[in-house]
Amino acid sequence: MTTILARIRRRDGGGRDADRFDRRLIAPMLLGSILNPVNSSIIAVSLVPIGVAFGAPPAQTAWLVSALYLATSIGQPVVGRLIDLYGPRRLYLAGATLVGVAGALGTAAPDLGVLVAARVLLGFGTCAGYPAAMYLIRSEATRTGRDSPAAVLTALAVASQTIAVIGPTLGGLLIGVGGWRATFALNIPLAGASLLLGALRLPRTPPRARSADQRLTRLVDLAGMALFAAALVALLLFLMSPAVRHLYLAAIAVAAAAGFAVRELRARTPFIDLRVLGGNAPLLASYARALLAMTVGYAVLYGFTQWLEDGRGLTATGAGLVLLFLSLSSLAVSAVTGRRAEIRGKLVVGALTQLAAGLLLLFAATAGSPIWLLLAIAVVAGVPQGLNNLANQNAVYHQADPAQIGASAGLLRTFSYLGAIVASAANAGFLAHGADTAGLHHLAAFLVCVAALFLLVTLADRSLRRITGRPGSA
Structure with a gap:
């Protein structure tokens, strides 16, 4: 009986262990x-x-990729900020609903334009999940007065990496069974499961907070969000197709960014508090590391893959098997090191292995490279992906203002997608005449420079020494 009473006392009003x-x-x-x-x-x-199916060339179907990146890059910090203001439940459920609608729209799409629109909706709909998760981890640490389990943050990173690995394989199976429309239809049951779990398990916003929400509705910085979106869209469009004739996009991005800065410095409740962000150099350094890490990661993933087929002469299946070792290496490293508190050490090792992978591509990858060497390169390239993503995520968790953890987590994803866009532009530039060995070596030299910059940013960030790496710790 004493044990039962003790358990009851430890539970809060929602039936949770306090x-x-x-x-x-x-x-x-x-x-x-x-x-x-x-x-x-x-x-x-x-x-x-x-x-x-639609008689569209690769230049047009590429918008199916870009549309999701654009929508997500803009939507992550916007939705994250709304989660900070209103709590995760409503935004999570709204996002899941949007994913379901987008899945149905893509499944029935009559032309490419509708498919692109469905991908835009998917981009915005999928924006709520990650900021909501980071918000909940932080709020649970506050509620319990204890560190949240490190395994939870690790699970977030490993789950995202795992699904990214099996995504193409899953897509191939779905296409074999139901055609390409099945890859959009998959979102319908996923959205349904999200709605069910979200409705049953996510905490409701307390009545007192809801009344505060009504006052905050008038204070949402719509102008700041619009200027942020304009700057990001123009910048990403320019990075996706850098050319002199597109310099007007860069000019628009600069003008919108300047307007955004002026607006945020004057706004009563800014979308992104530039005063706080500007004074948080460690957080800015983490965003910079995220951009640099994803630049290397995506450039290796797509550039190395193309070279394996065009430069090394492997079949698509053979290239996929080589990349499987990269993915398994990344997942293994995340699983083994995820519970360890160290953040700076992971980033330093991640930077050094990025450098090693770039140097191997530069000096060891040739048209006659043996398979064992290609597998070794893949394993080395997977190590930093397993270290850097998780370490940057944990660093942002500790460095961000707890009141803006949703927006801060969203910005982390935005900078990651900026890295993806930079990588795409680098691949397009260095492999413009085909993914031959010369092009790969030029790309590798670029990656060595980016990895060296990543290492310098990490070594210069002394604040990392003060982070224990345990969620919820000071």
Whole structure:
């Protein structure tokens, strides 16, 4: 009886242990956070059949990829900020609903334009999952007064990496069974499961907070959000197709960014508080590392893959098997090191292995490279992906203002997608005449420079020494 009474006393009004992380939240958190990576990766195997179905060349089907990146880059910090203001439940459910609508729209799309619109909706709909998860981890640490389990943050990173790995394989299976439309239809059951889990398990906003929400509705910085979106769209469009004739896009981006800065410095409740952000050099350094890490990661993933087929002469299946070792290496490193508190050490090792991978591509990858060497390069390239993503995520968790954790987590994803766009532009530039060995070596030299910059940013960030790496710790 004494034990039962003690357990009752430890439970809050919602039936949760007052001093323990509510593990009922884990399933909706993980499901919401993988909606974006599954839609980012599954499209890779859908582009060719979609192009055949609508008679669209690669230059047009590429917008199916870009549309999701653009929408997500803009939507992540916007939705994250709304989660900070209104709590995660409503935004999570609204996002899941949008994913379901987008899935149905894509499944029935009569032309490419409608498919692009569906991808835009998917981009915005999948924006809520990750900021909501970060918000919940932080709020649980506040509620319990204890560190949230490190395994929860690790699970978020590993789940996203895992789904990114199996996304193309899953897409291939779905296309074999139901055609390319099945890759869009997949979002319907995923959205349904998210709605069910979110409705049953995510905490409701308390009445007192809801009344505060009504006052905050008038204070949402719509102008700041609009200027942020304009600057980001113009910048990403320019990076996706850098050319002198497109310099007007860069000019628009600069003008919108300047307007955004003026607006945020004057706004009573800014969308992104530039005063706080500008004074938080460690957080800015983490965003810079995220951009640099994803630049290297995406450039290796797509550039190395293309070279394996065009430069080394492997079949698509053979190239996929080589890349499987990269993915397994990344997942293994995340699983083994995820519970370790160290952040700076992971980033330093991640930077050094990035450098090693770039140097191997530069000096060891040739048209006659043996398979064992290609597998070794893949394993080395997977190590930093398993270290850097998780370490940057944990760093942002500790460096961000707790009141703006949703927006801060969203910005982390935005900078990551900026890195993806830079990588895409680098691949297009260095492999413009084909993914031959010379082009790969030029790309590798670029990656060595980016990895060296990543290492310098990490070594210069002394604040990393003060982070214990344990969620919820000071």
